[in-house]
Amino acid sequence: MKSLRARLFLLLISATIAVWSAAAIWTYFSTRADVQRVLDRRLVEAAGMVASLVKDSNGAISRPTPAQIASSNQQAEYARQLSCQIWTLDWRLVGRSASAPTVPLAAQGPGFSERSIQGQRWRVYTLIEPTQGLRILVGDNLSVRRNLVSDVLAGLLLPAVVGLIALGILIWSAIGRALIPIHRVAGELSTRQPGDAAPLRTASADIELRPLVDAINELFVRLEMLRANERHFIASAAHELQTPLAGLKAHAHIALTAADSETRERSLRSIQSSVDRTSRLVHQLLDLSREEAEADSFPGEWAGLARAAEAVADEFAPLLERKSINLHIDPSMEGLEFQIDEAGLILCLRNLVGNAIEHAPDGSTIEVRIEETASCVDVVVADEGPGIPSKELAGIKQRFVRGSRARGPGSGLGLSIVELVLERAGAELELLNRPQSGLSAIMRFPPSAVRLNRALRSS
Amino acid sequence: MRVLVVEDDDILRAAVETGLGMSGFTVDAVETVDDARAAFHAWDYDAAVLDIALPDGSGLELLDGWRKEGSTVPVLMLTARNATRDRIHGLDCGADDYLGKPFDLDELAARLRAIARRGQGRALPTLHWGELALDPAARRVTLAGKPVSLPRREFAVLEALMEQPEHVRSRAQLEERLYGWQEEVGSNAVEVHIHNLRSKLGRDSIATVRGEGYRMGRP
Numbered sequence: 001m002k003s004l005r006a007r008l009f010l011l012l013i014s015a016t017i018a019v020w021s022a023a024a025i026w027t028y029f030s031t032r033a034d035v036q037r038v039l040d041r042r043l044v045e046a047a048g049m050v051a052s053l054v055k056d057s058n059g060a061i062s063r064p065t066p067a068q069i070a071s072s073n074q075q076a077e078y079a080r081q082l083s084c085q086i087w088t089l090d091w092r093l094v095g096r097s098a099s100a101p102t103v104p105l106a107a108q109g110p111g112f113s114e115r116s117i118q119g120q121r122w123r124v125y126t127l128i129e130p131t132q133g134l135r136i137l138v139g140d141n142l143s144v145r146r147n148l149v150s151d152v153l154a155g156l157l158l159p160a161v162v163g164l165i166a167l168g169i170l171i172w173s174a175i176g177r178a179l180i181p182i183h184r185v186a187g188e189l190s191t192r193q194p195g196d197a198a199p200l201r202t203a204s205a206d207i208e209l210r211p212l213v214d215a216i217n218e219l220f221v222r223l224e225m226l227r228a229n230e231r232h233f234i235a236s237a238a239h240e241l242q243t244p245l246a247g248l249k250a251h252a253h254i255a256l257t258a259a260d261s262e263t264r265e266r267s268l269r270s271i272q273s274s275v276d277r278t279s280r281l282v283h284q285l286l287d288l289s290r291e292e293a294e295a296d297s298f299p300g301e302w303a304g305l306a307r308a309a310e311a312v313a314d315e316f317a318p319l320l321e322r323k324s325i326n327l328h329i330d331p332s333m334e335g336l337e338f339q340i341d342e343a344g345l346i347l348c349l350r351n352l353v354g355n356a357i358e359h360a361p362d363g364s365t366i367e368v369r370i371e372e373t374a375s376c377v378d379v380v381v382a383d384e385g386p387g388i389p390s391k392e393l394a395g396i397k398q399r400f401v402r403g404s405r406a407r408g409p410g411s412g413l414g415l416s417i418v419e420l421v422l423e424r425a426g427a428e429l430e431l432l433n434r435p436q437s438g439l440s441a442i443m444r445f446p447p448s449a450v451r452l453n454r455a456l457r458s459s
Numbered sequence: 460m461r462v463l464v465v466e467d468d469d470i471l472r473a474a475v476e477t478g479l480g481m482s483g484f485t486v487d488a489v490e491t492v493d494d495a496r497a498a499f500h501a502w503d504y505d506a507a508v509l510d511i512a513l514p515d516g517s518g519l520e521l522l523d524g525w526r527k528e529g530s531t532v533p534v535l536m537l538t539a540r541n542a543t544r545d546r547i548h549g550l551d552c553g554a555d556d557y558l559g560k561p562f563d564l565d566e567l568a569a570r571l572r573a574i575a576r577r578g579q580g581r582a583l584p585t586l587h588w589g590e591l592a593l594d595p596a597a598r599r600v601t602l603a604g605k606p607v608s609l610p611r612r613e614f615a616v617l618e619a620l621m622e623q624p625e626h627v628r629s630r631a632q633l634e635e636r637l638y639g640w641q642e643e644v645g646s647n648a649v650e651v652h653i654h655n656l657r658s659k660l661g662r663d664s665i666a667t668v669r670g671e672g673y674r675m676g677r678p
Contacts, residue, residue, distance in 0.1 A: 242539030243468045246560035250474030253564045254481065263477060274470045392515075402467075402514055 004182075008175045013168055020160055027156060032149045039140055039148075040112065042082075043125035047138040050084055051129050054136070083122075087135040094134060105139040114142070181206050185213060197224035233292075233399075237285050240400055240411065244278040277411075284413040287347060288399075291420040299425055302451065303342035305333045305379060309368050312349040316357060323362045327353070330369035333379075339449040340425035348421050351414035352381040352441040359385030359405070359439070371442075377450040379443040387433035396431065418443070425449060460575055460595075460618070461636050463507040464488040465495040465521070466537065467514050471560075475508065475537075478564035483598055483611060483618075484571065487639050492516035499525065502635055504532050506575045508567070511538040511549070519552050526553040533574035537562065572596060579622055586621040589678025591660065593621050607659055612637050616652045620665060624675035627668045 083100035087093055091104065106113045106124040114123050124139035188200055199217040248271055255267040309329045313320075320327050338345060349368070356366045364384040371378040388396055392403050397419055400412040418441075419429045426449055430442040462484045466472040469490075476488040487502065489495050492515050499507070509518035522534055533556075536549040541559025549557050555574040558567060572595050576584065586593040590603040595618060600607045609617065619628055619636045630649045637652075638644045645651070653665055653673060663676040 239539045242541075242560040243471055246539070246562060247468060247471035247474050249561040250471060250478055250564050254474060254477050258477075258481060263481075267474070267477065270470050270473060277470070400512075405514075 005172075005175050005179060009168075009172055012171050012175075013164075016164065016167060016171075020164065024153070024157065024160065028149065028153050031152045035145060035148050035152070039145060040123070040125070043112075043123070043138045043140060044127075046082060046084065047125050047127040047136050050086065050136050050138065051127055051134075054086070054129065054132055054134060083139045083141075085137040085139075087137065089128070089133050089135055091135075100139070105137040181209050185209060185216075189216070197221070197227075229292075233289070236400055240281060240285075241278065244274050244281065247274045248278070281411040281413070284411045284417060287417050288413055288420065291344070291347075291417055291424070295420060295424060297424065299339060299341045299344065301339075301341055302337040302453075303340050303345045304453070305336045305338055305345065305370075308342060308345040308349055309333065311346055312353050315350065316353060319357055323357065323360070325357060325360050325362070326365045328365055328367045328369075330367065333368075333370045335453050336370065336377075337451050337453045338379075338425070338427075338445055339451075340421070340427070344421040344425070348418045348443060349381070351418050352443075355414055355441065356381055356383035356385065356439070359383055361385065375447070377445045377447055379445070381441045381443075382434060382438060384434075384436075384438040387437060387439045388431060390433065393431055393433070397429065460505040460571070460615075461485040461487070461502065461639075462571060463495065463498055463502075463504045465490075465492070465508065465513065465518060466510045467491065467512075468510075474564070475567070479568060479571070482565070482568035483595070483614060484568065485615065485636060485639050490514070492518070492521050495521055496524070498640070499530075499532075502640070503632070505636075506533045506535065506571045506578070508535050508537050508571070509554070511536060511540055511545075519549065522553050531578065533571075533578040535567070535570055535574060537567070569596060581622075586618065588621050588624045588675050591621070591664070591678075593618055602660055609656070609659065612648075613652050613656050613659075616649070617656055617660075620673060620675050627671045627674045629672035632672065 082097070083105065084097040085093065085100050085105055086095045087104060093102065096102070101117050103117055105117070105122050106115055106126050108126065110126050110128050112123065112125055114121065116122070121142040122139040123142055123145070124137055127136040127138075128134075129136060185200060197220045199220060200213050251267040251270045251274065255264050255271065258264045258267065306329070313327050313329060316327065353366065353368070360366055360383045366384075367380070367382045369380050369382070371380055386405050388403050388405065395401055396403055397415045399416045402412040415429065415431075422429050422443055425445070427443055427445040430444055432440045432442065434440055460483070462479060464472065464475050464479070464486055466475060466488065467490050472488045472490065476486045479486045487498055487504075489498055490513075492513050495507075495509075509522060511518040513521075518536065518538070522536075525532065525534070534554050535556040535558060536546075536554045537558050537560065538545070538549075539560045541557075546557045546559075555577070556570050558570060572584070576582070584594070584596060586595070592601045593599075593614075598614060600609055600614065600617065615637050616633055619633055633649045633652075634644050637648070653667075657665055665673055666676040667673055
């Protein structure tokens, strides 16, 4: 499991270790250089001191006692490691300190040099005293110098390690404290009732958390709206189902109790058509909820209008024949494609043509045609029925609303479904009473959602 | 009893019309608020059944209009909006009873009889006059304890007269009770029913008030 706390801790602690290590390496090198310089200077001073002692004795002390040399650095911890040799210019050993080897510490002329003697590495300063004819060699054992540097470093490293552990503990608990607001939000969310859509307490949220809290609150608002819609929809659907159910129940009662067979038969037939109507209502409710669920998805596909219109005409063929209605599909729509899913386009046409057939008088004509203007492309379904009273036009598209001239087994959902499908495609539904008589149901598409597919036209 | 039924669903309207007819009601069934208003002003009803959601308006507005005009006709709301607050609202708007869909036809008939009875200021479900007793629910008439078999329309005439036995009912009023507006009324239909009732219940059971109509005879 990924943990924010562990990740933050690892990041901080490894950054700290990296910085401290860099600092330690830097310290090591600079300390080594400093130690080198200081000790080199000591070698020079020690050599100078020996030379001046030799000179002051003015030859009387031809062999300065090693004690003299050693005593000058007696206090220093590393004094025993500081070795001194006094040679004549022709390499005759005049004197040496106790710790000094008997072989010359250095072979070269004046200045610094390094040399290995019996496995020990020495750093040596050679001073030539021409007046006395002496060669003064003062040397440091390099392993001592190394110990000095590592002692400094060890003295530095131990507190660093202890500090790092302390820092780790502090960082760990500090991160824990810093993450408390997140836990608070999480706690608030986890104890929340499913139905509770009240916003989280943003007042207590830190700046960094606020976008998260705001996003969650926004989600709550959207979910609440969705839920309210759904509640409303379910209530309306249940409500709409009550009426056909009441009809069914009442007719069943009549069929069971009526004395004369004619009444019984009429009731049974009513039961049959009531079941048809109820199943149509259920179908439309399903269409509507499906369309609602997809309301946010923009259709990327293109559907041929002529093909959809033909499909709908086929569906209604028996009904059209029974009412001897002529469904005229304008051939100019051949090849026109609309940016909408084909099922949706067929659903729209089915509802609009179905409505038209419902209201069209026997023997009349229903037209499906295209009307193009600069700003839009209209797909018009026009009938010769009674139209819709103008005061009802505004509300007729609402769910479960049926006009006062409604006939047949409608649910009052068809236009809502059409509107939902069209909305998704960026189109809209307009209803207009025709000048003489009848209704034009117009699906108004933006020109960008319409294209001409020549391949379709030629076929 | 003549009842106005306002319901926009064809199938349910037909069912209520048939079902209440079978229970002995004379039913006028209409689909819209406009038709209901017209019918209500043209005829006298003993009760009305109203749906709320109608194509051209609300049944509650219709009811409100009637109550403001001073009508006391008992009204039963018959609607799918059956939440408690809908029922409270309906009753407070002046409805006398409330029945949610789907419903039982017998219950609807019983509730209509009850609110009509209360509307007439009666508490007893059966009607009595002298030795004559009429049970509107069971559609049974007894004379001195012995059952008398009456066809539907004769029963309706007797019921109309017994509701207010000392009031005179005109021939037109009785015709209204007997026939829905779509039914053909025979020119002397009421006279024929009265004649038949007298022959079954006794000559003096129903009195003729010359030039006015009929009422129950002195017991």
